[in-house]
Amino acid sequence: MPLDPIARVRRFNRAVTTEVGALDMSFLGRGRPLGTARVLNAIGHGQSDVAAIRDYLGLDSGLMSRLLRGLEDEGLIETVPHPEDARRRVARLTKAGRSEFRAYEALSNAQAKDFLARHSRQEELLRAMDLVASALGRGRIVLEEMDPRDDDAKYCLGEYYAELARRFENGFDVSLSRDPEAVDMVRPRGAFLVAMSDGLPIGCVGLKGGGGEVAEIKRLWVAPSARGLGLARRLMEAAEDIARELSIKVLRLDTNSALPEAQQLYRNSGWTEIARFNDDPYPDTFFEKHL
Amino acid sequence: MPLDPIARVRRFNRAVTTEVGALDMSFLGRGRPLGTARVLNAIGHGQSDVAAIRDYLGLDSGLMSRLLRGLEDEGLIETVPHPEDARRRVARLTKAGRSEFRAYEALSNAQAKDFLARHSRQEELLRAMDLVASALGRGRIVLEEMDPRDDDAKYCLGEYYAELARRFENGFDVSLSRDPEAVDMVRPRGAFLVAMSDGLPIGCVGLKGGGGEVAEIKRLWVAPSARGLGLARRLMEAAEDIARELSIKVLRLDTNSALPEAQQLYRNSGWTEIARFNDDPYPDTFFEKHL
DNA sequence: CGATTTATCTGACTAAAGTCAGATATCATG
DNA sequence: CATGATATCTGACTTTAGTCAGATAAATCG
Numbered sequence: 001m002p003l004d005p006i007a008r009v010r011r012f013n014r015a016v017t018t019e020v021g022a023l024d025m026s027f028l029g030r031g032r033p034l035g036t037a038r039v040l041n042a043i044g045h046g047q048s049d050v051a052a053i054r055d056y057l058g059l060d061s062g063l064m065s066r067l068l069r070g071l072e073d074e075g076l077i078e079t080v081p082h083p084e085d086a087r088r089r090v091a092r093l094t095k096a097g098r099s100e101f102r103a104y105e106a107l108s109n110a111q112a113k114d115f116l117a118r119h120s121r122q123e124e125l126l127r128a129m130d131l132v133a134s135a136l137g138r139g140r141i142v143l144e145e146m147d148p149r150d151d152d153a154k155y156c157l158g159e160y161y162a163e164l165a166r167r168f169e170n171g172f173d174v175s176l177s178r179d180p181e182a183v184d185m186v187r188p189r190g191a192f193l194v195a196m197s198d199g200l201p202i203g204c205v206g207l208k209g210g211g212g213e214v215a216e217i218k219r220l221w222v223a224p225s226a227r228g229l230g231l232a233r234r235l236m237e238a239a240e241d242i243a244r245e246l247s248i249k250v251l252r253l254d255t256n257s258a259l260p261e262a263q264q265l266y267r268n269s270g271w272t273e274i275a276r277f278n279d280d281p282y283p284d285t286f287f288e289k290h291l
Numbered sequence: 292m293p294l295d296p297i298a299r300v301r302r303f304n305r306a307v308t309t310e311v312g313a314l315d316m317s318f319l320g321r322g323r324p325l326g327t328a329r330v331l332n333a334i335g336h337g338q339s340d341v342a343a344i345r346d347y348l349g350l351d352s353g354l355m356s357r358l359l360r361g362l363e364d365e366g367l368i369e370t371v372p373h374p375e376d377a378r379r380r381v382a383r384l385t386k387a388g389r390s391e392f393r394a395y396e397a398l399s400n401a402q403a404k405d406f407l408a409r410h411s412r413q414e415e416l417l418r419a420m421d422l423v424a425s426a427l428g429r430g431r432i433v434l435e436e437m438d439p440r441d442d443d444a445k446y447c448l449g450e451y452y453a454e455l456a457r458r459f460e461n462g463f464d465v466s467l468s469r470d471p472e473a474v475d476m477v478r479p480r481g482a483f484l485v486a487m488s489d490g491l492p493i494g495c496v497g498l499k500g501g502g503g504e505v506a507e508i509k510r511l512w513v514a515p516s517a518r519g520l521g522l523a524r525r526l527m528e529a530a531e532d533i534a535r536e537l538s539i540k541v542l543r544l545d546t547n548s549a550l551p552e553a554q555q556l557y558r559n560s561g562w563t564e565i566a567r568f569n570d571d572p573y574p575d576t577f578f579e580k581h582l
Numbered sequence: 583c584g585a586t587t588t589a590t591c592t593g594a595c596t597a598a599a600g601t602c603a604g605a606t607a608t609c610a611t612g
Numbered sequence: 613c614a615t616g617a618t619a620t621c622t623g624a625c626t627t628t629a630g631t632c633a634g635a636t637a638a639a640t641c642g
Binding site: 325326350351376377379 | 597
């Protein structure tokens with residue numbers, strides 16, 4: 001007789017609401033009401049468009065206006081008309097605002113650190129938290145196009161190689177593989193996409209072009225904590241969209257039968273198996289898709 | 292370059308605070324302000340002492356008083372003086388209150404169910420949520436003495452047997468083992484303790500007495516999601532305390548070398564290895580402790 | 583250009599939550 | 613039984629959050 005899943009979810013809710021009050025409430029502790037602090041933090045995190053902040057925090061325009069005024073009176077922010085549309089306003093931190101924001105960040109980090117310090121089995125706990133955060137934050141996953149040499153991209157690639165090394169019978173060594181040049185995965189030849197979930201990289205895919213009408217899909221990877229959310233498909237679709245933008249007519253990719261879930265995905269989304277088209281030692285299966 | 296643990300914790304906080312607003316807010320949806328609904332739910336969950344509720348919800352006594360009055364006016368609760376101390380008051384649900392509480396419970400359950408339905412890989416997600424909830428709710432774990440035939444106890448025993456079956460080379464079959472009679476694990480001969488975390492059983496231990504000065508520790512088990520919190524030690528200490536209450540002078544236990552972490556615990560808490568004292572086919576190591 | 587739409591702001595509200603200083607009744611103690 | 617401690621209640625506040633109907637100014641469209 002297993003435990004009731006609903007009871008388990010409710011227990012999680014209880015545990016988290018009790019604890020999170022004391023956990024994410026770095027908003028408190030600097031003598032500023034919650035709403036004001038949330039706006040300041042949203043601006044600090046790069047949200048500058050007033051409408052975007054209002055939308056993000058779910059605030060009424062009147063309330064928003066007052067909160068902004070309050071922060072302005074405190075000298076923490078300044079608002080200027082949007083350069084392209086003077087009806088809209090853009091808010092940005094002043095010097096004092098930046099320092100106040102840093103103080104909030106430091107508080108948040110200290111709380112997170114304390115939280116971790118109070119717990120044993122940290123890596124296991126973090127993995128569970130990653131999984132829950134990925135599931136809960138599913139709707140907020142955004143695909144960002146970036147240079148494959150950026151940190152978040154490099155993190156994903158590192159994890160991808162590590163996973164291949166674990167899953168291939170004889171391991172995996174990038175230097176023996178046909179590692180694409182970064183320039184082939186940057187516009188105009190190609191692109192590199194990283195899936196970001198609340199600021200953390202959780203997946204990637206590369207579109208490697210050579211300038212012609214044929215390009216390759218490379219380095220499709222999704223973090224273990226984010227599997228089952230349909231992210232791989234979303235990455236592939238986004239890569240295909242970019243390929244079409246770049247006037248690419250045919251996509252190809254190579255893969256290995258040690259990765260059956262990937263092959264499954266390709267077969268389910270319009271790819272057909274073709275003959276080997278390169279001499280890379282690792283792949284044993286090859287696919288193609290006409291756009 | 293692994294991800295920053297602090298960033299991971301903060302991402303979890305963000306994901307959870309965003310989602311939990313829409314997740315545990317079964318409090319809403321019945322046209323009652325949050326504070327009032329929280330008090331009603333606390334009473335429904337068995338908190339009856341006004342001071343206890345106030346403490347649990349962190350409310351000012353004046354505010355609490357008004358909220359109680361509001362619920363009384365609605366006819367959902369009644370308050371009576373505490374039988375042993377007429378200064379204190381005890382609140383309980385009326386018939387209407389019980390039905391209103393049930394409506395909140397149904398809402399909560401429906402939301403939990405919806406939440407689960409929105410996610411794939413449910414068992415994996417639930418396991419991660421259990422782990423997080425155990426870690427976060429660590430301070431709220433309570434040890435309850437109960438009959439080993441109660442549901443929560445039986446759940447723990449079932450999980451215990453399943454774990455032995457997984458870990459012993461040749462499996463585990465209770466019927467071949469010396470399964471203690473329930474009556475030997477109930478006062479006055481012995482006791483059975485279950486660790487409850489926010490309403491869910493996550494560990495147990497049995498004290499099996501025979502009426503004399505010697506008793507046995509049996510069925511020490513901690514749920515995987517709750518390991519590393521020091522719960523096994525806490526269960527053992529509680530069992531020893533009860534043994535002392537029952538005037539037991541010597542405790543014994545048998546275990547198996549396939550469970551090294553258990554042996555480690557015994558050695559670290561005053562137990563010494565002794566010779567085999569029974570003919571049960573499963574154990575291969577035996578311990579004793581003088582109280 | 584004039585009419586309409588859009589983004590923000592202002593003023594005038596309400597509701598909810600929280601604070602605090604007594605008031606009141608009961609209990610515990612010497 | 614007087615004294616002080618304790619638990620709750622009451623009244624008189626303040627703060628925060630949120631709502632809503634215009635006002636204002638800039639953009640967009642026919």
